[in-house]
Structures are given as structure tokens and as C-alpha cells.
Amino acid sequence: MMQMSRLLAGAWCVLLCAGAAAALRVGVGIADVTGPPAEIAFMGYANFEQLGQGIHLRQFSRAFVFEDDAGSKLVFVSVDAAMMGNGVRQEVIKRLQKRYGDTYSEKNVIVSGTHTHSTPGGFLQDFLFDLPILGFVRETYFAYITGIYKSIVIAHSRLRSARMEYGEVEVLDANINRSPTSYLKNPPEERAKYKYDVDKTLVQVKFLSPTNEVIGAINWFAVHPTSMNNTNRLISSDNVGYASLLMEKALNGNNTLPGKGSIVCAFASTNLGDVSPNTRGPRCERSRARCDQAELRCPGDHEKCFASGPGVDMFDSTRIIATKLFEGAMKVLNQPGEDITAGPVAMVHQFVSMPDEEVHPYDPLTETFNMSASVGGCAPAMGYSFAAGTTDGPGAFDFRQGATSGNRLWDAVRDLLAPPPAADVRCHAPKPILLPTGRIKFPYSWQPTVVSCSAFRVGRLVGAAVPGEFTTMAGRRLRALLRRVAGAAARVVVAGLSNVYADYITTYEEYQAQRYEAASTIYGPHTLSIYLNKYQELAEALINGGGVSPGPEPADLSGRLVTLVPPVMWDAAPWGREFGDCVRQPQPRHLAGDTVAASFVSGHPRNSIRHGRSYANIERLVSEQDDAWTVVATDADWQTKYIWRRNSKILGTSYSDIEWEIPAGTPPGTYRIHHYGSYKYILGGIYPYHGFSDSFEVT
Numbered sequence: 001m002m003q004m005s006r007l008l009a010g011a012w013c014v015l016l017c018a019g020a021a022a023a024l025r026v027g028v029g030i031a032d033v034t035g036p037p038a039e040i041a042f043m044g045y046a047n048f049e050q051l052g053q054g055i056h057l058r059q060f061s062r063a064f065v066f067e068d069d070a071g072s073k074l075v076f077v078s079v080d081a082a083m084m085g086n087g088v089r090q091e092v093i094k095r096l097q098k099r100y101g102d103t104y105s106e107k108n109v110i111v112s113g114t115h116t117h118s119t120p121g122g123f124l125q126d127f128l129f130d131l132p133i134l135g136f137v138r139e140t141y142f143a144y145i146t147g148i149y150k151s152i153v154i155a156h157s158r159l160r161s162a163r164m165e166y167g168e169v170e171v172l173d174a175n176i177n178r179s180p181t182s183y184l185k186n187p188p189e190e191r192a193k194y195k196y197d198v199d200k201t202l203v204q205v206k207f208l209s210p211t212n213e214v215i216g217a218i219n220w221f222a223v224h225p226t227s228m229n230n231t232n233r234l235i236s237s238d239n240v241g242y243a244s245l246l247m248e249k250a251l252n253g254n255n256t257l258p259g260k261g262s263i264v265c266a267f268a269s270t271n272l273g274d275v276s277p278n279t280r281g282p283r284c285e286r287s288r289a290r291c292d293q294a295e296l297r298c299p300g301d302h303e304k305c306f307a308s309g310p311g312v313d314m315f316d317s318t319r320i321i322a323t324k325l326f327e328g329a330m331k332v333l334n335q336p337g338e339d340i341t342a343g344p345v346a347m348v349h350q351f352v353s354m355p356d357e358e359v360h361p362y363d364p365l366t367e368t369f370n371m372s373a374s375v376g377g378c379a380p381a382m383g384y385s386f387a388a389g390t391t392d393g394p395g396a397f398d399f400r401q402g403a404t405s406g407n408r409l410w411d412a413v414r415d416l417l418a419p420p421p422a423a424d425v426r427c428h429a430p431k432p433i434l435l436p437t438g439r440i441k442f443p444y445s446w447q448p449t450v451v452s453c454s455a456f457r458v459g460r461l462v463g464a465a466v467p468g469e470f471t472t473m474a475g476r477r478l479r480a481l482l483r484r485v486a487g488a489a490a491r492v493v494v495a496g497l498s499n500v501y502a503d504y505i506t507t508y509e510e511y512q513a514q515r516y517e518a519a520s521t522i523y524g525p526h527t528l529s530i531y532l533n534k535y536q537e538l539a540e541a542l543i544n545g546g547g548v549s550p551g552p553e554p555a556d557l558s559g560r561l562v563t564l565v566p567p568v569m570w571d572a573a574p575w576g577r578e579f580g581d582c583v584r585q586p587q588p589r590h591l592a593g594d595t596v597a598a599s600f601v602s603g604h605p606r607n608s609i610r611h612g613r614s615y616a617n618i619e620r621l622v623s624e625q626d627d628a629w630t631v632v633a634t635d636a637d638w639q640t641k642y643i644w645r646r647n648s649k650i651l652g653t654s655y656s657d658i659e660w661e662i663p664a665g666t667p668p669g670t671y672r673i674h675h676y677g678s679y680k681y682i683l684g685g686i687y688p689y690h691g692f693s694d695s696f697e698v699t
């Protein structure tokens with residue numbers, strides 16, 4: 001059997017990698033990238049009021065470095081972020097080049113966001129994306145740069161011989177299509193090839209040492225990390241992030257703290273554009289009646305229509321979806337996979353100016369390009385349905401309800417919006433243009449015109465890293481194309497939300513329905529055709545050799561970014577108190593399943609981001625004599641919540657509330673809650689403090 005698969009891999013290699021039976025080296029690394037935990041708006045739902053208030057799950061960057069025996073390297077990073085931006089990626093590459101010379105460049109580094117909607121924003125450079133955040137946020141930007149860089153450095157330092165195995169499993173009841181009426185616009189012959197209107201297959205590549213120990217794994221499953229909804233104020237990596245934590249804990253040992261183990265497991269984004277985890281589907285908020293899919297309206301228009309489920313609340317839903325993904329991934333991990341190690345490590349990258357592309361349109365029935373027709377891209381623009389939002393999060397810029405007040409930045413630019421030029425109106429039809437983002441230049445670019453496209457391979461794994469959210473069918477077309485170019489032995493993936501963020505990509509047919517995803521397909525009806533042409537060209541260069549031109553560099557906006565996010569002013573402890581004083585003590589006795597809580601006099605958590613550390617630790621007494629305590633949970637654990645509460649802005653007083661839900665199986669003993677922070681002194685300077693609660697017994 002073993003020999004057979006080796007023979008097959010060898011045969012494939014003769015065909016596709018010119019006989020080079022490459023030995024693979026793999027390194028994995030993980031680092032904290034958590035953004036500022038309070039007062040910064042979250043990225044994703046574009047809800048001005050969704051400001052951070054603490055941490056449920058910390059954000060991590062998970063890096064995988066690959067090297068073949070010719071020394072060719074590739075970096076794949078999956079980061080708990082809403083998406084990735086060119087600015088962050090370029091800064092990471094700059095730092096890598098300072099350390100490693102020209103080993104890493106934009107030609108071999110892919111950074112893919114998981115698309116969690118519960119993390120601080122402000123790290124993208126294009127103006128539209130920072131608008132709901134009150135502009136650019138340096139703290140978020142540098143949290144990503146330092147953490148992503150660090151995860152790659154760790155992975156690089158741990159490069160070792162490895163094999164790579166591929167496996168799949170169907171995960172049911174974890175995702176639904178949130179625009180099923182758009183999906184139905186695709187040709188019936190094409191739809192007939194697929195059982196579901198979303199992809200249910202979890203794809204996994206796992207990396208094994210020569211002695212078959214697991215080094216790490218990358219899982220791809222199409223789902224929006226929007227189990228946490230737009231009322232959530234705690235930083236969270238959502239369903240896919242929690243699935244990673246569960247898998248890493250299971251493999252590194254149950255006492256390993258989040259982000260600390262040597263085995264790294266990513267759940268990376270793919271063609272999740274129209275895919276929701278809210279499996280109960282859209283319902284009216286109070287009456288719980290099903291609401292109209294197409295219009296997202298409830299009878300009488302008196303209540304909101306949004307999707308939720310499958311749990312009793314958003315935390316429960318996150319847990320359920322994460323557990324399904326984790327269990328599916330463990331099943332694949334524990335089965336022998338298909339060895340796909342043989343073959344080189346390579347990547348082909350190009351920057352593409354989307355409005356300037358002229359291509360032949362893709363015909364889904366013949367799966368070819370129509371060589372007798374020619375279509376092009378448009379200057380970026382957002383359609384009206386974009387403002388209505390989705391069932392996962394209604395209303396991005398809800399003009400109808402006038403919910404634009406309270407954001408000074410939005411108010412300042414709203415009046416500058418010009419009507420779109422006639423050529424754009426024609427180009428984007430049937431999309432009615434709400435925001436001609438490609439034409440507004442104040443204060444600088446609103447959406448990218450230049451995107452990053454890459455095709456990569458590691459042995460027989462062949463992937464396309466795409467700069468946005470492909471819908472289910474758009475992703476299926478892209479994967480089919482990769483398979484045609486790379487051959488039947490290739491195992492193909494689409495790595496979503498990579499390197500640059502250029503919104504959604506629907507099929508031409510879905511575009512006609514102009515729901516949210518189509519309204520956010522910013523280069524017009526032929527956006528997907530342009531990408532398919534481009535990825536065909538890149539994949540051919542990847543497989544057959546031969547380079548491609550680098551393309552135009554995206555504009556560097558880093559010198560011009562506007563921010564209205566106020567800095568931390570100062571902190572003060574209330575009269576008669578010190579920072580770190582515990583002002584609400586836990587109950588003295590608890591059982592597993594209880595939630596323990598304590599409150600502390602606090603500084604602003606933005607004073608120090610505490611990467612790789614914690615604002616809130618749960619400690620168990622290990623030696624009374626030595627007063628020695630061991631950390632059993634941090635603020636990155638599922639069971640803890642760190643909540644920061646402003647008491648008086650003028651006085652500068654605030655509190656940190658810390659909760660711990662005692663997990664089943666917690667050993668009986670003496671425990672305490674330990675809070676760490678920093679305060680900003682009114683006359684300047686930032687000083688660390690800490691404090692702990694009275695101890696309590698778990699029995």
C-alpha cells in the first residue's frame with residue numbers, strides 16, 4: 001500500500017515536477033496578535049457602536065513555513081483577523097528582510113485572514129474600511145505586524161524534515177447559504193453537479209515528522225466566523241478560532257495554555273462569501289417568524305430580521321460550530337491520509353490592476369473562456385444592497401434608518417459623495433451604485449484598485465490565494481480551474497482573504513440578483529471572469545515554469561492615514577484605592593460548572609497590549625508553604641472573560657471584571673484570580689500593576 005502510494009506520487013512527479021522528488025521541510029509557529037481590547041470598533045459588521053470592551057478569546061497568527069530541497073521557501077499564515085491588508089503584509093515582509101535578507105518577499109509570503117468579525121479594526125489603509133472604526137488605528141496595525149512577523153520567525157527557526165498528508169471529511173449542520181436566491185441564479189446544469197448550495201467538505205493537510213508525530217495542520221472549511229453577532233463587545237476569534245484552540249489543546253496536552261504549545265493547527269478561510277454559520281436561518285427578532293430571504297424584512301417592518309443559531313446564545317452557537325469543525329478535523333487527523341509530499345515548493349505572485357483588465361468571459365457550461373467576447377473590470381463601487389447588510393449582520397451603513405449619527409468621520413465625508421460617472425453606472429449595471437469608491441479621492445483611496453493574486457504549491461497541494469471573499473460557486477469554479485491546470489493528482493484549495501482585501505467575488509449570474517455579496521463585488525459583473533483568467537495564467541506559470549510580470553505596486557498610503565480615535569487620556573484609582581485592588585471578591589466555595597467573578601481597580605487596557613501574556617489569569621495553589629501558584633487559565637481561554645468597564649472618563653477611573661466558568665474535571669484545590677494591567681499617570685508615563693483576589697476553594 002505504502003509502496004503503491006509512493007509509486008503514484010512518483011508518477012505524478014514525473015509528469016508535473018520534472019522528476020524532482022523533493023524532500024520537504026516544514027516549520028510551524030504561533031504568536032499573539034490581539035488588538036487593543038477596549039474602545040476600538042470591531043471590523044466586519046461595520047457597526048460604529050460595536051466598540052471593544054474586553055477579551056473572550058485572544059487573536060493568534062499561525063505560520064507555516066515550507067522549504068524544498070532546492071531551498072525554495074513559502075510562508076502561509078492564517079491570522080485571526082477580519083481580513084489582511086497590503087500595508088500589514090508589506091511591513092511584515094520588510095521586517096523579515098531585515099532579518100533574513102532576500103529569503104522572503106511578496107513572491108513567497110501569503111497572509112490569510114480567518115475573517116472573524118469580533119476583532120478590533122483600523123489596520124487597513126483604504127479609507128472605506130477604516131471609516132466605521134473612526135479611521136486608522138496604529139495599535140491594531142502594529143499588533144498584527146509584530147505578531148505575524150514573530151509567528152513566521154518561530155516557524156522559520158523550527159524548519160525540519162516532514163511529510164504532508166491530505167484528507168477530507170464532510171461536516172454537516174455547520175453552515176448554510178445566506179443568499180440562496182442568488183445561488184439559484186447559477187445555471188441548473190452547473191448546480192446539478194453539487195449536492196449542497198454551500199461546501200460541506202473540510203479539507204486538511206497535516207504535517208508529520210519522519211517518526212509520524214504531528215507537527216501541525218491546516219484545515220480549510222467555508223464558513224463566516226460570524227457566530228458572534230454584532231452585539232458582541234469582547235474580542236473573539238469566533239468559531240474557527242475556537243476550533244483551532246480546541247485542536248491545539250487536544251494535541252499539545254490538556255494543560256497547555258492557549259498559544260503556548262508546539263503543535264499548531266489553523267482553520268483557514270476559503271470560499272465563504274455567501275456562507276453563514278447561523279444555521280437556524282433568518283428570523284424576526286421578537287416574533288421568531290421566518291423572514292423574507294430576499295428582502296430581509298419582517299411583517300410590518302417593526303422588527304429586525306437576522307440569522308442565529310444553532311445555540312441558545314451567540315457563545316453557545318460559537319461553541320457548537322467550533323466543536324463540529326474540531327471533531328471533523330480530528331477525525332481526518334486520526335486517519336491515514338494521502339501522502340502529497342512529493343513535488344517542489346513554489347509560488348507565482350502578481351499585483352493586478354482590476355479596472356484595467358480586459359479578458360474573455362468565463363462560460364460555466366463549457367468551463368472555458370469565450371474567446372469571441374471581451375469584457376473588463378470597473379473602477380471600484382459599492383451597490384445599494386451593501387448598505388442593507390446581511391442576515392449575519394444587518395445594515396452596514398443604514399441610510400434608511402439614519403444610523404450614521406455618532407460617527408464624526410462619516411458625517412464629515414458624507415456630503416462629499418459625488419454622483420457616479422455615467423461610464424461607471426454602465427460598467428457596474430445592473431448594480432445601482434451607492435458609493436463610487438473608485439472615484440472618491442478624499443482624503444485618499446477608499447478601496448483598492450490593485451490586488452494581490454498568487455498561485456502556490458507545496459508538493460501536490462496547489463492553491464490560489466485570493467484577495468477577498470469568493471462565494472460558494474465562484475470558489476468551485478476556481479478550484480475546478482486549478483484542477484484542470486494542475487492535473488487530477490493535485491489537491492487544490494482556495495485560500496481566502498489573503499494579502500489585500502477587495503471585498504466579495506460572486507459569479508456573473510449571482511451578480512444579476514444584486515444581493516449584499518453582489519453589491520460588494522466591487523469591480524463589476526465580470527470580476528470573477530477576470531480572476532479566473534488571472535489564476536489560469538498564474539497556475540500555468542506555477543506548474544509549467546516561466547515567470548509572470550510583477551504587476552503594478554499598490555499605492556502606499558501609510559503616510560496619509562487619518563485617525564480620529566482618541567488616545568488614552570489618563571487613569572486614576574478611586575479615593576482610598578490602589579490599582580489592582582480587588583473590589584468584588586469571589587465566593588469562597590465553588591463547584592465545577594459555576595462561574596466565579598471578581599472586579600479590580602483598573603487602568604486602561606490600551607496602555608499595554610500584553611502580547612503573549614494576559615490581563616486575567618486563574619491560578620491554583622501548588623504549595624502553601626512557598627506561596628507557589630500555577631496558571632491554569634489565561635484571558636485567551638474559552639472559560640474566561642475579561643471585561644473592562646469605564647467608571648468615569650473625567651476622573652479616569654475604571655474596573656476590570658474577570659469571570660471564570662469552572663470547567664468539568666477541574667482538580668479540587670485552592671484558586672485565585674490574578675489581574676495584570678498598566679495605568680497612565682496623569683502627569684505622563686505608563687506603569688504596570690497587578691493584584692489578586694482572595695483565594696477560593698473548588699470542591
Ligand SMILES: *[C@@H]1O[C@H](CO)[C@@H](O)[C@H](O)[C@H]1NC(C)=O
Nearest residue numbers: 249250251252253254255665
Ligand atoms: C484531554 O482531555 C480529553 C477529554 O477530557 C481527553 O479525551 C484527552 O485524551 C486529553 N488529552 C490529553 C493529551 O491528555
Ligand SMILES: *[C@@H]1O[C@H](CO)[C@@H](O)[C@H](O)[C@H]1NC(C)=O
Nearest residue numbers: 229230231306308313314315
Ligand atoms: C445576538 O445574540 C444575542 C444572544 O447571544 C441575542 O440576544 C441578540 O438578539 C443577537 N443580535 C443580533 C443582531 O444578532
Ligand SMILES: *[C@@H]1O[C@H](CO)[C@@H](O)[C@H](O)[C@H]1NC(C)=O
Nearest residue numbers: 361363366370371372373374
Ligand atoms: C461568446 O460571445 C459571443 C459574443 O458576445 C456570443 O455571441 C456567443 O454566443 C458567446 N458564446 C457562448 C458559447 O456563450
